[in-house]
Amino acid sequence: MSMTTILQHCLTGISLGGAYALIAIGYTLVYGILRLINFAHGDIFMMAGYFMIFALASFPWPVAIIITLVVTTVMGIGIERFAYKPLRNAPRMSIMISAIGVSYLLQNLSTYLFTAIPRGYPELPYLKKIYQIGELSASFVTILTPILTIVLVFVLMILVNKTKTGMAMRATSKDFETAKLMGININRVVSVTFAIGSLLAGIGSILYFTDRMSVTPFSGTLPGLKCFVAAVFGGIGNIPGAVVGGFFIGIVETLLVALGYSTFSDAFTFLLLIIMLLVKPTGLFGEKNVEKV
Amino acid sequence: MSTILLKTEHVTMQFGGVVAVDDLNIEIPEGKITALIGPNGAGKTTAFNVITGGYQATNGRVTFDGHVIGENYPRSKMKKIYNGTYKTLNEHQVINTPDKITRLGMARTFQNIRLFKDLTVFENVLIAMHGHIKAGMLRSTFKLNKEEELMMNQEADKLLHSVNLHMHRDEKSSSLPYGMQRKLEIARALATGPKLLLLDEPAAGMNPKETEELALFIQEIKETFSLTVFLIEHHMDLVMDISDKIYVLDYGKTIALGTANEVQNDPAVIRAYLGVEEA
Amino acid sequence: MRIKRNTLLTTTVFALLVVFLYWLSANRMQNGMLVSVLQKGVIFALVAVSMNLLNGFTGLFSLGQAGFMSIGAYTTAILIIPVKSLDGVYYMNGVHPGIRALKMVVADSPAFVQSIFPFVALLLGGLLAAGIAAIVGVAVLRLKSDYLAIATLGLSEIVRAIFSSPQFDQITNGSYGLNKIPTFPEMAWGLIPSLLTPFIVVGFCVVFILLLINSSYGRAFKAIREDEIAAEAMGINLYKHKSMSFVVSSFFSAVAGGLLAMYMRSIEAKTFSITMTYDILLIVVIGGIGSVTGSILSAFLVTIAKEWWLRFFDQPLFFGGWQVPLFRTGFRMVIFSILLMVVVLIYRKGLMGSTEFSWDRLIGRFRRTKNSEGGAA
Structure with a gap:
């Protein structure tokens, strides 16, 4: 493989990684606060893909993007209210099952509404424009994705570290019960968390599907799980960690496909997860947690 | 003279910067009731968890009934506190899971049932x-x-x-x-x-009458099952009634040791429980 | 007296079931659908019970069922595909010479060996899965609740990737999958027709799991579910018991996978995706987490409803000239998902909660309804 090909694949990998990073943040935020793997997150991402298809059918693209993001965010908040909030005091297993149930529901609902046949993702001409950098060629979206990801993460970090809501989020993730006793409006914090997570998943979805060109009701499952792995890899609850994890998995996956091991590219992610959990369960940047007896 | 059933040597437990148990040395004689008391947050439960294998001590050794059930002699940092028996080795660890320790004959109860x-x-x-x-x-x-x-x-x-x-x-x-x-x-x-029964605040949440009954109950089972009892208590009354030997812990350190009477009159204990009077 | 009555009732019900199955076997042509859903139901009953052993009785939230099923299904299928069909199945990449040689040996062996060979294949599939579970258990069972869930789910995906990878084409036939798998074998020299075979195999497996749950080891599993720390403090070796439960559960999932291969006649790696694990979880949740009879009941109900009774949701429905809206392909699964959410959010106990079926309760309930009716009159 020539240097150019390798670089070309790296570029694709970075772009994929950027989209993964945006989704992984949603997992990491929710897990940080509710200690829940939001199995439905990947499906929210998939639904955002469909929203975009339909919004773009009747609106110009800037409006369509806004509609997509708003609807996705509202859906994320709605799912939390409807499926997770009633189970907040139930055993951990019930809320996980509920998350799986929501995922199952969204998949079946979208199969019903949109059929299982892949639907073409509309092309935004601006995003698909090809640029030549030396011998490398890349569409605008490939270049935009990592940049946008970094910018969004930066904004998010400011939000989490500098604002009052961010402080409430950090407090809640440190100790749910105490935060509640300290008068933090837990429901609001959880809603904000889901809103941010879903919004980022919506943005990630636009970037991801523009490169992949079609959406099916199941196209959220695997990326979803991979992004969770990315979040664990970086240290769950840690935003920069999730971003690093997302980029890492995106790049390695692309390279594996390039080397002809495409069947193993999914398996690799999970192998990485298992190895990570065994070697350093707290992830790359996670904090150590001592369980109280 | 009775034999020593459980012995801790220089047991230290550190969580990050917090030293929850600091150089704990206790000896529990067979067939007696020994108590570990101290104000809230003195490190009593942590000490229990180290003994029963829930935590691995940062440093020190626990011996039970002739077996070394837990030992940690790390490389440099804490060498000055505990030199270990295996002086030739740079590092020596014995780790046992709680279930194994239980099967060796040490059983416990929990503070929150x-x-x-x-x-x-x-x-x-x-x-x-x-x-x-x-x-x-x-x-x-x-x-x-x-x-x-x-x-x-x-x-x-x-x-x-x-x-x-x-x-x-x-x-x-x-x-x-x-x-x-x-x-x-x-x-x-x-x-x-068990040969040794560890009770973690058995009287927590009980009224004085229930506590009294509990004292009788503990003495009774000690006789029937020929046990050695080691208990943590936060209330003095129960401990004073039944214990043969009392250790007082404060801020992870042992501040007093003796019979009920001796401990009760120890100025350090009074200070720990009532606070220092500001002059 | 009461015990005698219950034994009598149970025996009668089982005898009636056997008679019914024999009748069904004689008239299977007219009852194709019924046979099909009952067989599928009983296979899923076994997976559901084995998942329940892990999730409901040991408190280990594992999502690796589909992976272990696929190990059983592939092992069984590879072993029992007849030698004459091999070239047809592996038409793309050819078959591994070792497999062909093994099949020649089996084909030349005495009739008795051949008649029990499918069962040996099921057993081998189970043992392979159990062995793999024992090995990976060393790693994954150290993980806590949701990490375990995602790790086992990942494991199942890894298995799937291996089965569909081109590197194993000559064994698993890669992404083409395996077909021409013989159906269920007869038992006892034809005395038991092939239709009954899955019921009998599953019956034995479920009885084993029930006995295990009621043994001292089963109690230890429940203790781990209730409170790991207390269980460990009571002298229960957590790792050993979790691993036991994981291995046993994987063994039976794989046996069910083998049966499923015989039932479907053709398998591919895609069959055993995450969705299958979710389907099984749905059965367990609806039946009641921690109830074996609940899982069995739910496996039949869900399968029959999904494959048969509720088919009409997927067809356009007309009332006179008016077409009822919503009824079209996919609606059935939406109804199912909603049903699952209702159970998860409102009827959290499912059909049976964590209790088991008992005649006393059934009769008690029956009497109560009767009495209250009498009182109202």
């Missing part, structure tokens, strides 16, 4: 005997160990009789009143066949 809530009183006691089961999974599944099962059932019944819980045998353990749950937890610990 930890019964198997959804299971019956009888099952709670039976489970505690499972650690010593001889039959393997297949033999047990196909009921080829009839005698063993029968013996376990009889033992459990006998135990429930001896602690007066047999009339609640088939009730869910979570449906018992608080005091009985405490008793059941002790019975369950006894079912593991």
Whole structure:
């Protein structure tokens, strides 16, 4: 493989990684606060893909993007209210099952509404424009994705570290019960968390599907799980960690496909997860947690 | 002179920058009731968890009934506190999981009752005997160990009789009143066949009358099961009544040691409990 | 007296079931659908019970069922595909010479060996899965609740990737999958027709699991579910018991996978995706987490409803000239998802909660309804 090909694949990998990073943040935020793997997150991402298809059918693209993001965010908040909030005091297993149930529901609902046949993702001409950098060629979206990801993460970090809501989020993730006793409006914090997570998943979805060109009701499952792995890899609850994890998995996956091991590219992610959990369960940047007896 | 059943040497437990237990040296004589007291947050429960294998000590050694059940002699940092017996080695660790320590003959109760809530009183006691089961999974599944099962059932019944819980045998353990749950937890610990019984704040949440009954109960089971008892208490009354030997812990350090009378009059203890009077 | 009555009732019900199955076997042509859903139901009953052993009785939230099923399904299928069909199945990449040689040996062996060979294949599939579970258990069972869930789910995906990878084409036939798998074998020299075979195999497996749950080891599993720390403090070796439960559960999932291969006659790696694990979880949740009879009941109900009774949701429905809206392909699964959410959010106990079926309760309930009716009159 020539240097150019390798670089070309790296570029694709970075772009994929950027989209993964945006989704992984949603997992990491929710897990940080509710200690829940939001199995439905990947499906929210998939639904955002469909929203975009339909919004773009009747609106110009800037409006369509806004509609997509708003609807996705509202859906994320709605799912939390409807499926997770009633189970907040139930055993951990019930809320996980509920998350799986929501995922199952969204998949079946979208199969019903949109059929299982892949639907073409509309092309935004601006995003698909090809640029030549030396011998490398890349569409605008490939270049935009990592940049946008970094910018969004930066904004998010400011939000989490500098604002009052961010402080409430950090407090809640440190100790749910105490935060509640300290008068933090837990429901609001959880809603904000889901809103941010879903919004980022919506943005990630636009970037991801523009490169992949079609959406099916199941196209959220695997990326979803991979992004969770990315979040664990970086240290769950840690935003920069999730971003690093997302980029890492995106790049390695692309390279594996390039080397002809495409069947193993999914398996690799999970192998990485298992190895990570065994070697350093707290992830790359996670904090150590001592369980109280 | 009685022998020493449990001994900790220089046990230290550090969580990040917090030293929860600092150089703890205790000796628990066989057949006696020993208590570890101290104000809230003094490190009593942490000490318990180190002894029972829940935590691995950052440093130090625990010996029980002739076995070294936990030892950590790390490289440099804490060498000055504990030099270890294996001086030639740079590093030496003995780690045992709680279940193994229990099978060696040390059973415990918990500060916040930890019964198997959804299971019956009888099952709670039976489970505690499972650690010593001889039959393997297949033999047990196909009921080829009839005698063993029968013996376990009889033992459990006998135990429930001896602690007066047999009339609640088939009730869910979570449906018992608080005091009985405490008793059941002790019975369950006894079912593991211990030589040493560790009680973590057995009188927590009890009124004076219940506490008095508990004191009698502890002395009673100590005699019937020929136990050594080591208890943590936060209330002085219970401890003073029944303990033969008392250790007082504050901020992770042992500040006093002796009989009830000696400890009660120790100025350091009074200071720890009542605070220093500002002049 | 009461015990005698219950034994009598149970025996009668089982005898009636056997008679019914024999009748069904004689008239299977007219009852194709019924046979099909009952067989599928019983296979899923076994997976559901084995998942329940892990999730409901040991408190280990594992999502690796589909992976272990696929190990059983592939092992069984590879072993029992007849030698004459091999070239047809592996038409793309050819078959591994070792497999062909093995099949020649089996084909030349005495009739008795051949008649029990499918069962040996099921057993081998189970043992392979159990072995793999024992090995990976060393790693994954150290993980806590949701990490375990995602790790086992990942494991199942890894298995799937291996089965569909081109590197194993000559064994698993890669992404083409395996077909021409013989159906269920007869038992006892034809005395038991092939239709009954899955019921009998599953029956034995479920009885084993029930006995295990009621043994001292089963109690230890429940203790771990209730409170790991207390269980460990009571002398129960957490790792050993979790691993036991994981291995046993994987063994039976794989046996069910083998049966499923015989039932479907053709398998591919895609069959055993995450969705299958979710389907099984749905059965367990609806039946009641921690109830074996609940899982069995739910497996039949869900399968029959999904494959048969509720088919009409997927067809356009007309009332006179008016077409009822919503009824079209996919609606059935939406109804199912909603049903699952209702169970998860409102009827959290499912059909049976964590209790088991008993005649006393059934009769008690029956009497109560009767009495209250009498009182109202």
